[in-house]
Amino acid sequence: MKRVIFTAGILILMLSANVSFAQTKTTKKTTTHKTVVKKTTTKATAAKKPSAADLEAGKGLLAKSDCLSCHKVDMKIVGPAYIDVAKKYPANEANYELLTKKVIAGGSGNWGTTAMAAHPTLAAADVKKMVEYILSLK
Numbered sequence: 820m821k822r823v824i825f826t827a828g829i830l831i832l833m834l835s836a837n838v839s840f841a842q843t844k845t846t847k848k849t850t851t852h853k854t855v856v857k858k859t860t861t862k863a864t865a866a867k868k869p870s871a872a873d874l875e876a877g878k879g880l881l882a883k884s885d886c887l888s889c890h891k892v893d894m895k896i897v898g899p900a901y902i903d904v905a906k907k908y909p910a911n912e913a914n915y916e917l918l919t920k921k922v923i924a925g926g927s928g929n930w931g932t933t934a935m936a937a938h939p940t941l942a943a944a945d946v947k948k949m950v951e952y953i954l955s956l957k
Protein backbone atom coordinates (compact mmCIF):
# COMPACT_ATOMS: atom_id res chain seq x y z
CA MET A 820 0.00 0.00 0.00
CA LYS A 821 2.73 2.46 0.99
CA ARG A 822 4.46 1.68 -2.28
CA VAL A 823 1.35 2.56 -4.26
CA ILE A 824 1.03 5.90 -2.47
CA PHE A 825 4.73 6.55 -3.07
CA THR A 826 4.44 5.77 -6.78
CA ALA A 827 1.34 7.96 -7.06
CA GLY A 828 3.26 10.76 -5.31
CA ILE A 829 6.11 10.48 -7.78
CA LEU A 830 3.62 10.49 -10.66
CA ILE A 831 1.94 13.64 -9.34
CA LEU A 832 5.34 15.29 -8.94
CA MET A 833 6.28 14.40 -12.50
CA LEU A 834 2.93 15.67 -13.79
CA SER A 835 3.21 19.00 -12.02
CA ALA A 836 6.78 19.36 -13.25
CA ASN A 837 5.43 18.81 -16.74
CA VAL A 838 2.71 21.38 -16.27
CA SER A 839 5.14 24.05 -15.11
CA PHE A 840 7.42 23.16 -18.01
CA ALA A 841 4.51 23.67 -20.38
CA GLN A 842 3.75 27.02 -18.71
CA THR A 843 7.31 28.20 -19.20
CA LYS A 844 6.99 27.34 -22.86
CA THR A 845 3.78 29.36 -23.18
CA THR A 846 5.40 32.38 -21.51
CA LYS A 847 8.32 32.15 -23.90
CA LYS A 848 5.97 32.03 -26.85
CA THR A 849 4.12 35.12 -25.61
CA THR A 850 7.39 37.01 -25.27
CA THR A 851 8.37 36.13 -28.82
CA HIS A 852 4.97 37.25 -29.98
CA LYS A 853 5.36 40.61 -28.20
CA THR A 854 8.66 41.19 -29.98
CA VAL A 855 6.98 40.50 -33.30
CA VAL A 856 4.20 42.97 -32.47
CA LYS A 857 6.77 45.65 -31.59
CA LYS A 858 8.54 45.14 -34.89
CA THR A 859 5.26 45.50 -36.77
CA THR A 860 4.57 48.78 -34.94
CA THR A 861 7.96 50.12 -35.97
CA LYS A 862 7.23 49.14 -39.54
CA ALA A 863 3.86 50.89 -39.41
CA THR A 864 5.56 54.11 -38.23
CA ALA A 865 8.15 53.81 -40.96
CA ALA A 866 5.38 53.33 -43.51
CA LYS A 867 3.94 56.70 -42.41
CA LYS A 868 6.98 58.41 -43.89
CA PRO A 869 6.05 60.83 -46.66
CA SER A 870 5.95 59.24 -50.10
CA ALA A 871 7.93 60.56 -53.07
CA ALA A 872 4.66 62.11 -54.30
CA ASP A 873 4.17 63.93 -50.96
CA LEU A 874 7.70 65.32 -51.14
CA GLU A 875 7.19 66.44 -54.72
CA ALA A 876 3.93 68.16 -53.70
CA GLY A 877 5.76 69.90 -50.83
CA LYS A 878 8.45 71.11 -53.20
CA GLY A 879 5.80 72.52 -55.56
CA LEU A 880 3.88 74.28 -52.78
CA LEU A 881 7.08 75.78 -51.45
CA ALA A 882 7.99 77.14 -54.89
CA LYS A 883 4.53 78.71 -55.26
CA SER A 884 4.78 80.48 -51.88
CA ASP A 885 7.27 83.18 -50.84
CA CYS A 886 9.69 80.75 -49.13
CA LEU A 887 12.37 80.84 -51.82
CA SER A 888 12.77 84.61 -51.56
CA CYS A 889 14.38 84.03 -48.14
CA HIS A 890 15.55 80.40 -48.38
CA LYS A 891 17.71 78.42 -50.75
CA VAL A 892 18.24 74.68 -50.54
CA ASP A 893 22.01 74.79 -50.10
CA MET A 894 22.85 78.38 -49.13
CA LYS A 895 21.87 80.77 -46.35
CA ILE A 896 20.15 83.93 -47.67
CA VAL A 897 17.83 85.69 -45.20
CA GLY A 898 16.78 82.37 -43.69
CA PRO A 899 18.90 79.24 -43.15
CA ALA A 900 19.68 76.87 -46.04
CA TYR A 901 17.11 74.08 -46.13
CA ILE A 902 19.81 71.41 -45.95
CA ASP A 903 20.96 72.99 -42.67
CA VAL A 904 17.39 72.91 -41.36
CA ALA A 905 17.24 69.22 -42.36
CA LYS A 906 20.53 68.55 -40.55
CA LYS A 907 19.26 70.19 -37.38
CA TYR A 908 15.86 68.47 -37.27
CA PRO A 909 15.57 64.70 -37.95
CA ALA A 910 12.60 63.84 -40.18
CA ASN A 911 9.92 62.72 -37.74
CA GLU A 912 6.33 63.53 -36.87
CA ALA A 913 7.22 65.73 -33.88
CA ASN A 914 9.50 67.95 -35.98
CA TYR A 915 6.97 68.17 -38.83
CA GLU A 916 4.44 69.50 -36.30
CA LEU A 917 6.94 71.83 -34.62
CA LEU A 918 8.18 73.45 -37.83
CA THR A 919 4.70 73.66 -39.39
CA LYS A 920 3.67 75.79 -36.40
CA LYS A 921 6.84 77.86 -36.69
CA VAL A 922 6.35 78.60 -40.42
CA ILE A 923 2.73 79.64 -39.83
CA ALA A 924 3.53 81.79 -36.78
CA GLY A 925 6.88 83.14 -38.05
CA GLY A 926 9.49 84.38 -35.61
CA SER A 927 13.20 84.29 -34.81
CA GLY A 928 15.60 82.87 -32.26
CA ASN A 929 16.59 79.47 -33.62
CA TRP A 930 19.05 80.63 -36.27
CA GLY A 931 19.68 84.23 -35.30
CA THR A 932 17.85 87.47 -34.74
CA THR A 933 16.34 87.81 -38.23
CA ALA A 934 12.68 86.86 -38.14
CA MET A 935 10.79 84.69 -40.59
CA ALA A 936 7.57 86.27 -41.85
CA ALA A 937 4.38 84.69 -40.52
CA HIS A 938 2.25 82.69 -42.97
CA PRO A 939 -1.23 82.78 -41.42
CA THR A 940 -3.01 82.25 -44.74
CA LEU A 941 -1.30 78.93 -45.55
CA ALA A 942 -3.14 75.72 -44.66
CA ALA A 943 -1.35 73.65 -42.00
CA ALA A 944 -1.62 70.53 -44.21
CA ASP A 945 0.20 72.34 -47.03
CA VAL A 946 2.91 73.73 -44.75
CA LYS A 947 3.41 70.24 -43.33
CA LYS A 948 4.10 68.93 -46.85
CA MET A 949 6.65 71.71 -47.37
CA VAL A 950 8.32 70.84 -44.06
CA GLU A 951 8.38 67.13 -44.98
CA TYR A 952 10.15 68.09 -48.20
CA ILE A 953 12.64 70.35 -46.38
CA LEU A 954 13.51 67.67 -43.79
CA SER A 955 14.05 65.10 -46.57
CA LEU A 956 16.95 67.19 -47.92
CA LYS A 957 20.36 66.06 -46.75
Ligand code: HEC
Nearest residue numbers: 884885886889897898927928929930931933934935936949
Ligand atom coordinates in the same frame (compact mmCIF):
# COMPACT_ATOMS: atom_id res chain seq x y z
C1 HEC B 1 11.05 87.00 -44.86
C2 HEC B 1 11.96 85.90 -45.09
C3 HEC B 1 11.41 84.49 -44.94
C4 HEC B 1 10.39 83.90 -45.65
C5 HEC B 1 9.49 84.52 -46.69
C6 HEC B 1 10.35 82.52 -45.20
N1 HEC B 1 11.30 82.28 -44.24
FE1 HEC B 1 11.62 80.54 -43.27
N2 HEC B 1 12.99 81.46 -42.10
C7 HEC B 1 13.41 82.78 -42.22
C8 HEC B 1 14.32 83.12 -41.13
C9 HEC B 1 15.01 84.43 -40.89
C10 HEC B 1 14.42 81.92 -40.35
C11 HEC B 1 15.21 81.71 -39.05
C12 HEC B 1 14.23 81.91 -37.89
C13 HEC B 1 14.83 81.67 -36.55
O1 HEC B 1 15.99 81.98 -36.32
O2 HEC B 1 14.09 81.11 -35.68
C14 HEC B 1 13.59 80.91 -41.01
C15 HEC B 1 13.45 79.61 -40.55
C16 HEC B 1 12.73 78.62 -41.20
C17 HEC B 1 12.66 77.25 -40.77
C18 HEC B 1 13.37 76.66 -39.55
C19 HEC B 1 12.59 77.14 -38.32
C20 HEC B 1 13.21 76.81 -37.00
O3 HEC B 1 12.56 77.11 -35.98
O4 HEC B 1 14.34 76.26 -36.93
C21 HEC B 1 11.84 76.61 -41.66
C22 HEC B 1 11.43 75.13 -41.64
C23 HEC B 1 11.41 77.57 -42.62
N3 HEC B 1 11.96 78.77 -42.32
C24 HEC B 1 10.56 77.29 -43.67
C25 HEC B 1 9.98 78.28 -44.46
C26 HEC B 1 8.90 78.03 -45.39
C27 HEC B 1 8.28 76.68 -45.68
C28 HEC B 1 8.56 79.24 -45.95
C29 HEC B 1 7.48 79.53 -46.97
C30 HEC B 1 6.14 79.18 -46.59
C31 HEC B 1 9.45 80.23 -45.35
N4 HEC B 1 10.29 79.62 -44.46
C32 HEC B 1 9.44 81.58 -45.69
C33 HEC B 1 13.01 83.67 -43.19
C34 HEC B 1 11.96 83.47 -44.05
